[in-house]
Amino acid sequence: MVDTPFFVRGGFGYDRGFDDFVWVRGQGDDTRPRERSDYRATWRHEADRLVARTVDAAERWLERHYEEPFFLYVDTWDPHEPWDAPAYYTARYRPQYAGRELYPVYSKWEEAGLTPDDMALAHALYCGEVTMVDFWVGRLLAKLDVLGLRENTIVVFTSDHGFYFGEHGYFGKAEWFHDAGATVKEGSMLPAWLPESWLLTIGWSPLHRELTRVPLMVRGPGLEPGRRTALTTAPDLAPTILELAGVERPASMQGESLLEVLGGVRDEHRPFVISSWPLYFAEGEITTAVDSRPRRISSYMPLTVSTRDRSLILGGPSEMPELYDLTVDPGEEVNVWEEHVAESRAMCEAAISFLERCGTPEEYLTPRRAALDKWLRSERKGPASTVA
Secondary structure, three states: OEOOHHHOOOOOOOOOOOOOOOEOOOOOOOOOHHHHHHHHHOOOOHHHOHHHHHHHHHHHHHHHHOOOOOOOOOEOOOOOOOOOOOHHHHOOOOOOOOOOOOOOOOEEOOOOOOOHHHHHHHHHHHHHHHHHHHHHHHHHHHHHHHOOOHHHOOEEEEOOOOOEEOHHHEEEOOOEEEOOOOOOOOOOOOOOOOOHHHOEEEOOOOOOHHHHOOOEEEEOOOOOOOOOOOOOOHHHHHHHHHHHOOOOOOOOOOOOOOHHHHOOOOOOOOOOEEEEOOOOOOOOOEEOOOOOOOEEEOOOOOEEEEOOOEEEEEOOOOOOOEEEEOOOOOOOOOOOHHHOHHHHHHHHHHHHHHHHHOOOOHHHHHHHHHHHHHHHHHHHHOOOOOOO
């Protein structure tokens, strides 16, 4: 059950392999702009929202199949922008809310002319949307109880990323801008009708913890309630679900089951995790990832290597790496790369070796090796200039 249009559009084909696939239409770029505005004009009640309709579709499916073994995947695009939950949700976080909406600028918020009050409004809108989603997820869990499925059903709840509401200067998940002098890499698939000067460019967009830390909640037979703290990543979910269900995992799976962590047997899972833009995002390339809109990449996009107490951001040769000591700087505001070069090098090399073992093509690793080599040589010559 999905309302995210990118699952089946543009040849991505994420609907493959399911016996049944329900696409709730109207979300995101699924329809034309006029159709979207007309469609939203018909919303009179909370139940008209797409998260509600998606959960309703999931409940109906469960009513038909609850007596059978099943794997049910429910994906809702909310709380993605536009944040348009009913006003009573937003008012919980902004008393006297008057109905104004605000869309993220995907740039530095101060440069865009926004005010601190604008950012407070945006965060209230987002919190209202999250609270609406929480209500409807609760509805779905209640349906499991009604159908007698609580004791023998595994439930996994997670999300894909967070959001910047002014942290590190950003309002959005990335920095986008128009560059009249933009050029694209030879051989890039730029549509013939699209002039280079019209391209939207994705700028240097680091992945700090506001983006990379996401919720993960698991409920299932044999799991005791509680909180666990360990480093994990999305590929670990599938082998975890399979082990909980008593199903042998395919040898091709690269993730590692979290069951021992969930069961309280151990506290450590991975020594580090990697969060990344697609590694093929390189300077001058054109990407149509996610929503099929062509965008130019301005630089080698960064990857983030995270341990319990360190966060390291590594891009291409043009961007100075960043290291943050999370024990004293959880907001990742002070780059201490120059003070911890040996540790930074070890983290970079461990991450690159991990990507090698995962079968990452060398062409995507070479720019990261070059960046590491350049900045290590720079440190041997003397302190480098800070790059903003």
